[in-house]
Amino acid sequence: MSETALRVTPQDYAPPAVIGRMRMPALTVGILAAVLALALAASLHRWPLFLQSWLVAFLFWLGLTLGSLVLLMLQYVSGGNWGRVGRRFWEAASGNLPLMFAAWLPIAFGVKVLYSSWALPFDQAVAKLGWEKVHYYLNPGFFWFRGVFYFLGWWLLYARLMRWSKREEAGQTTPAQFVSIQNLSGFGIVFYAATITFASIDWAMSLYPEWWSTVWGMLFMVGEVLTAFCFTIWLLVKLAPIEPLSRMFKIDYLHDFGKLMFAFVVLWAYLSFSQWLIIWSGNMLSEIRWYLMRLNGGWQYFGTALIFVHFVFPFALLLSRSLKRHGRRIVLVAALILFMRLIDLFWLTAPNFYSGFKDQAEAAGLKGFGWPDAAMYILCPIALGGIWLFLFFLRLEKRSLMPVNDPHFVEMLEAKHG
């Protein structure tokens, strides 16, 4: 094939109209849910409940944002056509970092409410947790500082990668610069691993400050990347049959994503199970209370559901080669896993606020889990999600759907038609 025949420009891969059509419905649903949630919280005077459910929503959508950022960096480091297919999606998704920072602010401002187990007056906190821990780590000031630092670091990574990506689209980059982006991505992955570990400790593990688990950060990392894979599969199945992606899309890419999703489901189950097995075997008072909270009082049904619906069913279904190559079926599995990611985050964080041993709960005046709680936990993720998706589609519409100036893009075209 001659060079001129193969010459494609970014305009050839402009995003289709369907993306624009999904924007406003997403925003409407999001704002509606947000208004309902706030109204519910205000009418019941249960702002702590709002913050608790907002935390779950925040962790889920942040997971999608950061997971996309990691996948972006990962595909620069490792190469592979599956990564090039997803690049624009992940760039658009990680662009939601400012939104996530805004979403973090209620949590940061509400630290004394949400993290009331350690965000106490200094003397009380020290009496409960020890001077060193409170002075050097678990105090609201340092909590703020760390949060801002994480977001700043992630944003700087994203900005640098976007700058290069835009220049590549304009045809202004050289292979040597690509090597430096690869190095940056390698470093970025390390930075992400370090920051998400501490972020997950700050935002989720410290809800029960007497407890600790070293695999916590890895659990969050794997969960976030899995969320990103599921979302990517949904996008691919939606956009691949229509122009412009239909010109170069091969079912092999969907199959690859399916395999990766399968691998990460297994990885998630492996890490969760190893945490459970080690703590169960040790049966030490300091560690087992966290699990006792989650295996009694009705929470055990969520735990069982996680085993079967987050692991066993997707595992069995994704073993099948034909399912991974069938868009409609695999997108159902992906949607199921996304939903279970939400349930997982819910199960990890919510029981801190509702159980504890019965006499302690009653003495602390804690209420049981009722319909307002369930409603709030449903509304908040939808609220944040609607806004997230609106901004995501807005950003996705602005650029071409494929990195046409990537040197390997030609291979992808030839692979389709050659």
Added chain:
Amino acid sequence: MPQIEEIDLLPPKGVRPPVIGPGHDLGTATDRIAGIVLTKHTPLFWFAIVALAVTIVGMLNTAIAYLFARGTGIWGINIPVGWGFAIVNFVWWIGIGHAGTLISAILLLFKQSWRTSINRFAEAMTIFAVMQAGLFPLIHTGRPWLAAYWLFPLPLTMGVWPQFRSPLIWDVFAVSTYFTVSFLFWGVGLIPDFANLRDSAKSLVVRRIYGMLAMGWRGSARHWNRYETAYMLLAGLATPLVLSVHSVVSLDFAVAVVPGWHTTFFPPYFVAGAIFSGFAMVLILAIPFRYLYNMQDFITLRHLQNCGKLMLATGSIVAYAYVLEMFIGWYSQDKYELAMVHNRLHGPYSHYYFMLVFCNIISPQSLWFNKVRSTPWMLFVLSCIVQFGMWLERFVIVVMSLQRDFIPSSWGMYWFTKWDVMTLVGTMGFFTLLFFLFIRFMPAISIFEIRALLPQAKVKE
């Protein structure tokens, strides 16, 4: 034969070195690799190395015989450190084996074609490493005649079964499954190559031997179809197996309540560490091999670079784990965890810990530089440092946590003896012997997979 400098020349920035050196066709590739096996002239260095290895194996036999005669008192284990070199060496060897499976299985699933020239001897490395590891559970009580009773679920004494809640029995199943599956994977991969050797051998005896091993393989396309399916399935099975085996080994420690052991990230941390040391071993084997046998066309700079990158990635996970362990130890404010952190930094074995930090965290950072990743002798030196560091890591985990755990009046020290060292060095010699026998008598590079990579092998429309 092209000069070494030309072959190891680094291409311009942004361009990756090729997977196979240029100028080969199906016939020459086969001849080069099979030539090592079918030659009548075994190189002198082979005899020298094998002779040395046999001597060291003699030393191993002496150490083991003396152990059976006198009991485990000849080793340094005592109270409180009841687990010493035996388990450290066991974990070290098993860890080394994991890179072989990763290269064979996981890189196959990710369609990374660069795996092809190193996967065969990496698989062999796995099997021989697991054999060394398996020695230790058999000998570590000094009474191997009881091995069947306490290793396997056989109710030979008072109808008592093994305690299935203990990771020590999980180890038995995991390691034996791992050995079996690795052996099957390796063996299945060798069948077509044995057929090739059968067909190329000149002497009748050699033809008969390889013929039997080849089981009558004739290269039928129908057979290849099923063969490839089985190969892929084995790869798909070996991947979670690798994860699970070293996780079970890590659970040997993690399900105990000893501070420094009872921590939830041990499974992924051990797996990452295993792959780290495994790749170091691959490089330690591959770099001399390609130099001694002039295999630079098949084990190119690209392979070395990629091994370096994977070492960097897994080394970073290991470094992450060290930092996290110390942080969470402090964060927990549990007095025993704090004491463990203090012991690592200030205790009687803290110099081991700092050596460990140097070997496993600081020195692998040199792999960020492409110059290091592309210079064979630098990679070799770094790999040796990493291997030593990974051995130290298991030593630090086992000894430092046992010598000082909960009650200060029970604190003690661990002094290893010359028999401990002789056994360890002996297993290294045994490994070398097995490996060089493998190189001489079996194709060390997977010939049929190399053929499939050549441009000649592609079907043109």
Added chain:
Amino acid sequence: MMTSEPIYGMMAEFDNPTDLVHAAQGAFDAGYRKMDAYTPYPLEEAAEAIGSHHNRVPLITLIGAMLGMIGGYSLQYWVSAVNYPINVGGKPFHSWPAFIPVTFECAVLGASLAAVFGMLALNGLPQPYHPVFNTPGFVRASRDHFFLCIESQDPGTGRMRPGVFSRLSILYKCRRCRIRTPAQIRIILLALGAISAIAGCRQDMQNQPRFIPLRSSEFFPDQRSARYPVPGTVPRLDNAAWDAEQLDPNSYYLTGRHGAAFGNELPFPLTRQVLARGQDRYAIYCSPCHGLVGDGNGMIVQRGFKHPPTFHQTRLRNAPVGYFYDIISHGLGAMPDYAAQLHPADRWAVAAYLRALQCSQDPLMCGANIPPDVPTVDKRIKTPSSSYTSPTAMQPQGGVKP
């Protein structure tokens, strides 16, 4: 030149894969089905061209995995919860989290063995003799040339001119192999045997410079290693609130007797905790012989030990509680005493629990209001051959129930 022997088929040789694939496609289109291609490396296009698509190896692998999984889990469950349950660390008998690693390993092992041996079996390997090996130049099939063979059994072959002659000749003889132990191995085995024999003669660990309980010692003037406690030694009691009566060796608490007769009450109030303690200690110390329901069908009795009398008989139902205490303290017949293992308070707790066991099998004994038509005795435990041990009755207290 034709011979009288049957012809296997016609073979064509190519030196590049493209020609092979085209030829195979051509032959397939022409209607030939019984054919095979021979390549030195796996060539997917060749397999498709001759019509070989899916195979049954994945199914066989799945079956192997299932069998391995079920086998591994069943082994652990049967061993830990049915055949010989042992309370280890307070974990339940059916510790499913702990069973998962071995189950997984067995599944992988089963799947791998099934994949490999299934593949070999489906391929018909080992098959050392095959007519195609007689093709001249077939050695290049494993090196760099490509072959296509159309079998003469194919209905279409009649139209083609026979070209390749093949005989069912033997590729190589497989001589009968006897395993002969070489002389060297014999010598090594002898040597090992000698070493272990010699090693068995010297046992240095027998002669240690320390006191061995109850042996003589030259260190002390009375030649005994056992010493009396020094004057003023305080005896160990775990509860200082017990008053001085407990130290009296003739007290009811320590003997179970009032004078010569056994008493039928506990020396301290009976509470739920006492019964729970009694159940716990009973399960640990008494159940191996007496069984979990007190019928005497304990685990070691099933394996040959002398059968103790069942507690659910009139004589023992009428026996006073102090009698049980006395037997625990001093033993009776084949039963050793448990004075060392059970503190007096624990012995009373066990005795109280025995009563509870008896009540469980005969509620009338303890004065419960039972309608007349309800059976009051569990017939199952009367027969010595049956043994009903309910795992749930034995759940250890404390710890985590998954």
